Amino acid sequence: MAARPNLSRRSVLAGAGGLASAFAIGAPAFASDAARGGATGDSLAVQLLNITDFHGNLRTPTSAADGWIPNPDGPGTINVGGAAHLAAHLKRLRAPRNSILFGVGDLWCGAEPLDTKLLRDESAIEVLNRLGLGFSTLGNHELDYGLDYLLDHMVHARPVGEPGRDSSFPDSTGRRFRGLAFPYYSANMLSRKTGKPVLRPYNIEWVKGPNGRRYPIGFIHLTVTNTPVGSSSYEPRLIGYDQIEIANRYAARLKKRGVNALVISVHDGAQQHDNWNAPINGGDMSTGPALELAARIDPDICAIITGHWHWWFNAMLPDPNGAPRPVVEASHAGQMINEINLFLDPATGKVKRDLTVSTNHPVTLDIEPDAEMLRVVNYWTAYGERRYAEPAGRLTGDFTRTLNEHGESTMGDLAADFVHWDANSYDAGRADFGLFAVRPAQGSTALRGDFIYSKGRDAADKDGLILYGEAYAYLGYENPVLTVTLTGEQLRQALEQQWQPQRDGTVKFAPLAVSSNVRATYDASQPVGRRVDPASFLIDGTPLDPARPYRVAGLAYTLIGADGFGALARFTDPVRNDRDHEGFIRYLRAMGAISPSPRDRITVRS
The missing domain is CATH 3.60.21.10 (Metallo-dependent phosphatases)
Known part of the structure; x- marks a missing residue:
């Protein structure tokens, strides 16, 4: 300029x-x-x-x-x-x-x-x-x-x-x-x-x-x-x-x-x-x-x-x-x-x-x-500079956005656990599980950085410490956590949208993280649109029922379909919970210290 x-x-x-x-x-x-x-x-x-x-x-x-x-x-x-x-x-x-x-x-x-x-x-x-x-x-x-x-x-x-x-x-x-x-x-x-x-x-x-x-x-x-x-x-x-x-x-x-x-x-x-x-x-x-x-x-x-x-x-x-x-x-x-x-x-x-x-x-x-x-x-x-350096929480290991072969990351799992926790901290917001777009099909991601155990460059930082400014900067983008109602079939359709065909003939994988009470197995050897079997998506150990309504927690940006998962936008009965930044600070205080997940919630065959 x-x-x-x-x-x-x-x-x-x-x-x-x-x-x-x-x-x-x-x-x-x-x-x-x-x-x-x-x-x-x-x-x-x-x-x-x-x-x-x-x-x-x-x-x-x-x-x-x-x-x-x-x-x-x-x-x-x-x-x-x-x-x-x-x-x-x-x-x-x-x-x-x-x-x-x-x-x-x-x-x-x-x-x-x-x-x-x-x-x-x-x-x-x-x-x-x-x-x-x-x-x-x-x-x-x-x-x-x-x-x-x-x-x-x-x-x-x-x-x-x-x-x-x-x-x-x-x-x-x-x-x-x-x-x-x-x-x-x-x-x-x-x-x-x-x-x-x-x-x-x-x-x-x-x-x-x-x-x-x-x-x-x-x-x-x-x-x-x-x-x-x-x-x-x-x-x-x-x-x-x-x-x-x-x-x-x-x-x-x-x-x-x-x-x-x-x-x-x-x-x-x-x-x-x-x-x-x-x-x-x-x-x-x-x-x-x-x-x-x-x-x-x-x-x-x-x-x-x-x-x-x-x-x-x-x-x-x-x-x-x-x-x-x-x-x-x-x-x-x-x-x-x-x-x-x-x-x-x-x-x-x-x-x-x-x-x-x-x-x-x-x-x-x-x-x-x-x-x-x-x-x-x-x-x-x-x-604001002093506020950035205040302690917000503690961690026992690294949380990164690095995906394993199944599309799962420790930051994604943390985010899904957070939205599920935030929703369930309010009576009106209670949710069966949480979803979080870790690599959206379109638009921007709410995961902006990694929480690393070792001390960072800030003079106030220490090993195992999450600074207030880091918590705000690395997770969230000024979105409310919503709780909405979706049927099992609508959820299946949204989960299928993790695989999206591109104009050049390739298929883009846009994984959704799920909260810790979910275990899912997808079959990528099947054609796009037929990779999610409800029987292999378990919520608290129970298979997804296509006919049943579920209460689902996630960020508004994801649930209104802006991340590219259009099936989610068919929700009803929305309830607004915390905004992501302030809710995440509450979550860190409530957890005491957070530990990385073993990344075992999702399995993608083939």
């Missing part, structure tokens, strides 16, 4: 309504020539600032996907992001009056940096609170720990497990975790039991005009519809409702209440053509659900602010009546801030749509980072 050049700046005056000068790279998007001209008359200026998909990236990311964007001022790419620079840019951008800062979801959790993950994302919450967010749309990843964790811990700051050990860590001021300082909203995440939203569907913010008059702006919040059945956010108690129908419903409701300025904040997105090289303020749109949303939702909605797709765009797209309105996304990982400048008619409170201006501002590193935020980031970084 190209080194960051000396960047020129363009001061963009958002209008005559007293807005602060915004330092931006690249051209804003204008709703019309009138907006481009900047003459706003007696309009009331309102500034909307938003970030999306921060994912707990406290430090400036260094990976190509998270830390670098196309250089808007020349060739190559530039490094961007980090909470301290984000805070500094926000201070420069914020207008002195009528400025509203909010999030569009996935602000924490979701493949966040390991040190953030080790502290249950509480570090991200302190940073977000200090940024001064007023509210946020619910993203899919805010449900990665489950609905109860979001409501009880993140919102109400009730400890989970033992305070200071499992959650409720001291923040940078020395005080125990105090929870979110701003609310979350979602109109289309409904309770399966009641059919009502589990969070408030919209909020109304008030801005001040001449002579102290206050004007309402309504924000309707939407979450990606498949969130309740996504692998990491799987939540059986929720239903995702159609975004367009529910957006129009609440728009009508707000208009009846006299709210004449309406905004959609949706955690779902779109992308430009040639995404990686597309300009950050470009609007050459390609695909994505946000484009259908823009074409079909109420034309009185003045702006659509999106997230989830991790892309950047700044488009003016026609509403159903043909009038342009901003449809925008500000990337992810703290790379950008989107600013939309609205101008309200002081007589009616309606948005003068032709005056709207929108800009994506990159969070460049060429200004001084905010000193207080830098102190907070350094505090949590050091805390």
Whole structure:
């Protein structure tokens, strides 16, 4: 990647309504020539600032996907992001009056940096609170720990497990975790039991005009519809409702209440053509659900602010009546801030749509980072390093991903035992046995490393010790352990899918590990699809009964079929147990010391 050049700046005056000068790279998007001209008359200026998909990236990311964007001022790419620079840019951008800062979801959790993950994302919450967010749309990843964790811990700051050990860590001021300082909203995440939203569907913010008059702006919040059945956010108690129908419903409701300025904040997105090289303020749109949303939702909605797709765009797209309105996304990982400048008619409170201006501002590193935020980031970084080195468990021998000739490994057996144990530690989750994809037919594996008996490189490590950071890094990928019902025949079909014919005529072997109460013999000399005899798959010594229902434990990613075992996705009656990382820590504590299996659970003939 190209080194960051000396960047020129363009001061963009958002209008005559007293807005602060915004330092931006690249051209804003204008709703019309009138907006481009900047003459706003007696309009009331309102500034909307938003970030999306921060994912707990406290430090400036260094990976190509998270830390670098196309250089808007020349060739190559530039490094961007980090909470301290984000805070500094926000201070420069914020207008002195009528400025509203909010999030569009996935602000924490979701493949966040390991040190953030080790502290249950509480570090991200302190940073977000200090940024001064007023509210946020619910993203899919805010449900990665489950609905109860979001409501009880993140919102109400009730400890989970033992305070200071499992959650409720001291923040940078020395005080125990105090929870979110701003609310979350979602109109289309409904309770399966009641059919009502589990969070408030919209909020109304008030801005001040001449002579102290206050004007309402309504924000309707939407979450990606498949969130309740996504692998990491799987939540059986929720239903995702159609975004367009529910957006129009609440728009009508707000208009009846006299709210004449309406905004959609949706955690779902779109992308430009040639995404990686597309300009950050470009609007050459390609695909994505946000484009259908823009074409079909109420034309009185003045702006659509999106997230989830991790892309950047700044488009003016026609509403159903043909009038342009901003449809925008500000990337992810703290790379950008989107600013939309609205101008309200002081007589009616309606948005003068032709005056709207929108800009994506990159969070460049060429200004001084905010000193207080830098102190907070350094505090949590050091805390995460200490947390990594804490002991999580003990082992008596090596656990590796190395497969024997039958497709069995000690890491795979450990993982299958863990999901079985985790499910059975909850009454509602009780399972007959556990399954774990050790080498998936497709997608990624949740086994990321080996637990080795001998001391590693970390100064805190010792022979036979599993460090906290190792436990998180080597097993799991932010997935809940589910317990589901499958018939014996469905299980047989899934087990047959361990052998998958390839286009080149070969057969790919994608073994499934099983918990210690299972013994299985497969016959690979038989044709694909006829290698599993139910009589040779023994659960607690009893053959698999094709007609009987079984309760099976596994990671959500595997059970929804994402690993390539489509027969598993026909399950019913799902129950969510622990998330993999936190559940595995509980398992290690409960076991005292773990010992490698003899790898004798599976036999493959021929």
